[in-house]
Amino acid sequence: MSFNKQSTSANAAMDRMIFWPAVIVVTVVTITMILFEERAKFIIDATFNWLTRDFGFLYQWFGLAALGLCLWLGFGPYRHVRLGGPAARPEFNRASWIAMFFCSGIGTSLIYWSAIEWTYYYSAPPFWIEPQSQMAAEYAAMYGMFHWGPIGWAIYLLCAFPIGYAYYNRGSSGLRLSSGCEGVIGKARSDGTVGRIIDIMMILGLVGGTGTSLASGTPLLSEAIAFNLGITRTENLDLVVVLIWSAIFVGSVSLGLKRGIKVLSDLNLIAIFALCSLIFVFGPTVFMLSTFTNSMGLMASEFLRMSLYTDTIGKSGFPQDWTIFYWSWWVAYGPYMGIFIARISRGRTFRELTIGVLSGGSLGCALFFTVFGNWGVYLQLEGIFPIIEVISEKGEASAVVGLLTQLPVQWLVMPLFIFLAFVYSATTVDSSAYSIATVASQRSEGREPSLVNRVFWAVSLGLIAVVLMRLGGLAPLKTASVIVGLPLLFIMSLSIVSLLKLLRAENAAEKVLKERPRTEPLV
Ligand code: NM2
16 A cells, blocks of 8 residues: 555655655564564563663763753853744743643653652662662652753753754754754755654654653553552553554544644643642642752752762662663653754744753653652651552552542542543654654645554554553663664764854854844845
């Protein structure tokens, strides 16, 4: 069947040189994992260990450099550069701008990880701290905020500068990672094979990153549904959840309900605040705020040490299992988020981008860790709800659901949570599938990718998550991001070098503050 025939004149035709290689890689990997499950588990473990141990330091320097670069771009000589030229004005107000990048870059997995991440740190702490000690608890309450903090958001933001600048200020042909590299590889190569390879890498990264997200978010949702229906969670229920997500997507694109998803995202934000407020009010409010304060101090004083902690000598595996895994997960999403942030940031200066994304993103995540994480710490330490024991007996997902049962207004909490978990991941699947389909289409601005293209990716993302969950445990879901992240480290670096070249060239011509807006003819 020719997929191209499916696209109507209103849709952008598929770019076969991007679509097919990406499809083949994804299909071969998925089918191999299904067919050789036992062997796959072994290979996954070995790959995870090898990549995080031998290449981990690269991720750590990359993370720190990303933060340094974003700060330099936001506060250095180029801080006044405005995407779209000096006359451009922002399309979205600041609040919805923050809400948009926060919702698209973060999904249900934040609830999952913010609620249980600390338990791993508490039981097996970094820096050879005594497990389950007072020190372990302090580090445990803080470490999650570090992993979901400024370095992560800097990795997200990093690509937005080159991609946005190339597109809005230099007239590149599209919001793509390949266009962001134009300053180094040149326009012809960026539109040719080299550009296609770069874009395929971006697709594979997003597929891996979404795999990690859905494989952590799905069990949580299906556990909550099972709990409310009074049934036990099974693999089939997980499958049903994933299928419904894909169906929502298929429905929304074929019925033209894109607006519907937008409305859902807004409701999503309201539900987040409602749930967090409930926990905040009914939970140990002062403990949460004080522990947050303590964590901020600890994070500030340990920031560099944590950023470059490899534990090569002690070999605890802590930085490899956590920090390096996290940076690779952020990197896997990096180019996609770079494109997304660029798309919504026309009219904003580099400075606004840096301040907005780094502080808005980090504080948003810190809110979850303050509410869900510190609440869990409190319940455990006070002996009210032994979350660590529940995890080892019943698994992570039921521990999070169990945590929620500690709240008084159950009739409100559970539906709110299910709604939230559902929509939060639905919007992740939808926007990822949509972006992949856009990248896998021929460059024709303003035209939608074809229906088959979009649906194919939505279903594949769900399927990959199901396969990762079937393999079981944290290793497969973590490895999905670690593998795809590595090549992206180099491509993202290339895009930054490219930006610096373009900026320097403009600067040399003394035009840096007077870029031509995109609407003017480009020479
Ligand atoms: N990051 C931010 O599932 C999600 O929340 C998406 C996760 C990369 C750790 C991204």
